[in-house]
Amino acid sequence: MRDVTHHFDALILGAGAAGLMCAIEAGKRGRRVAVLEHADRPGKKILISGGGRCNFTDLHCRPENFLSANPHFATSALARYTPADFIALVEKHRIPYHEKTLGQLFCDRSARDILNMLEEECRVAGSAIFLDTRVHEVGRTTEFVVRADNAEFRAPVLVVATGGLSIPKLGATSFGYDLARQFDLKIRDPWPGLVPLVLEGEDRSHYCDLAGVSAEVIARCDGQQFREKMLITHRGLSGPAILQISSYWKKLQSILIDLAPGGNATAVFRDPKMTRNANSLRAELRRILPSRLADRWLELHTPSSWTNAALADFNKQLHEWQLTPAGTEGFEKAEVTAGGVDTDELSAKNMESRKVPGLFFIGEVVDVTGHLGGFNLQWAWASGAAAGRAL
Numbered sequence: 001m002r003d004v005t006h007h008f009d010a011l012i013l014g015a016g017a018a019g020l021m022c023a024i025e026a027g028k029r030g031r032r033v034a035v036l037e038h039a040d041r042p043g044k045k046i047l048i049s050g051g052g053r054c055n056f057t058d059l060h061c062r063p064e065n066f067l068s069a070n071p072h073f074a075t076s077a078l079a080r081y082t083p084a085d086f087i088a089l090v091e092k093h094r095i096p097y098h099e100k101t102l103g104q105l106f107c108d109r110s111a112r113d114i115l116n117m118l119e120e121e122c123r124v125a126g127s128a129i130f131l132d133t134r135v136h137e138v139g140r141t142t143e144f145v146v147r148a149d150n151a152e153f154r155a156p157v158l159v160v161a162t163g164g165l166s167i168p169k170l171g172a173t174s175f176g177y178d179l180a181r182q183f184d185l186k187i188r189d190p191w192p193g194l195v196p197l198v199l200e201g202e203d204r205s206h207y208c209d210l211a212g213v214s215a216e217v218i219a220r221c222d223g224q225q226f227r228e229k230m231l232i233t234h235r236g237l238s239g240p241a242i243l244q245i246s247s248y249w250k251k252l253q254s255i256l257i258d259l260a261p262g263g264n265a266t267a268v269f270r271d272p273k274m275t276r277n278a279n280s281l282r283a284e285l286r287r288i289l290p291s292r293l294a295d296r297w298l299e300l301h302t303p304s305s306w307t308n309a310a311l312a313d314f315n316k317q318l319h320e321w322q323l324t325p326a327g328t329e330g331f332e333k334a335e336v337t338a339g340g341v342d343t344d345e346l347s348a349k350n351m352e353s354r355k356v357p358g359l360f361f362i363g364e365v366v367d368v369t370g371h372l373g374g375f376n377l378q379w380a381w382a383s384g385a386a387a388g389r390a391l
């Protein structure tokens, strides 16, 4: 059977957050757009985002909320498509939402509302979504030629929005990186971000039986710090503070955890009437930490004596728990992929390749990675809009 050839003004590979936003913006400008998606439905990651409620943006989104070899790269796109722009779209579709913490916006009902909205906007803009379309090959003559099962797509413009490597069971592939390499674009080696850390040896045996216990901490690594909740798991540490710091962590590095931000478990002993012994210290520690963690900490860090110096040392250890994780839970569990197509290769204004005119990269496949809290989706919207408006 002869392959059908479809001609469009622009082809977008990947119907995730970035690809759909790009299709909407380009379609609104009258471009004939096709989005090619290998899964049987679009936006699978949007559906599971934010625990099914989609943390679709953060009111306080700033370039500082992103990791990239070039920390200034994201500034332009983020300034031209802001959280307010996305909120206006959400409100136009009468989607109920709420602010959870620190400016993070979530759907009241379900992430399905956001996906329905994007699909509806695509439909109105006249952009076509081809599902179950596995791309085998991309070539370039005078235009881009994309070969899929039983069909060929041609267009002068190709936008790569195939995402990163996280959660392979949802359809993540290395396709975007492979394509960048095919066109001789540099890649910053991808690594799992926003991912639980794994402990081994004594660290695991000392703490992991406390799985489920959580505490507010400050986690520090590589000059960064996050004050949020930490959760002990069966294999190591998780919770927002750990997920955030994991994006900055590299193998063999240690992390520092302040288990008692702003607290002082030994200040009470400045009172000469206060008895200095394990029971009174345990009671103080339990005021700061969950009881099980307080008891375990004291067991493992019993002060060497009850002198002022020994108590100061105990307090210092509590604020500077140094750990060297054995690794991370990897791409299987990572919320995001850090690294990716080197931003030196792309225009910060519209995401177009400097070397290959007409080739664009948007969303997670680019070396721009957000903190936890709606920033990765805001980057997908902003970079998708930047490219879509330039097609």
Ligand SMILES: Cc1cc2nc3c(=O)[nH]c(=O)nc-3n(C[C@H](O)[C@H](O)[C@H](O)COP(=O)(O)OP(=O)(O)OC[C@H]3O[C@@H](n4cnc5c(N)ncnc54)[C@H](O)[C@@H]3O)c2cc1C
Pocket (backbone or CB within 6 Å): 013, 014, 015, 016, 017, 018, 019, 036, 037, 038, 039, 042, 043, 044, 045, 046, 048, 049, 050, 051, 054, 055, 056, 057, 133, 134, 135, 161, 162, 163, 164, 166, 167, 170, 171, 172, 173, 175, 334, 335, 336, 362, 363, 364, 365, 373, 374, 375, 376, 377, 378, 380
């Ligand atoms: C569990 C989880 C929860 C998350 N929660 C949030 C949250 O609440 N807020 C937030 O901001 N971020 C969240 N994120 C991150 C966010 O979902 C992603 O950063 C964002 O979806 C990336 O958008 P994207 O369009 O670049 O890539 P994706 O959404 O991954 O889309 C890429 C698309 O390309 C398709 N594709 C891949 N390869 C091919 C190929 N060869 N041919 C055709 N199609 C292909 C994929 O099937 C997919 O549909 C979460 C991530 C996970 C895993």
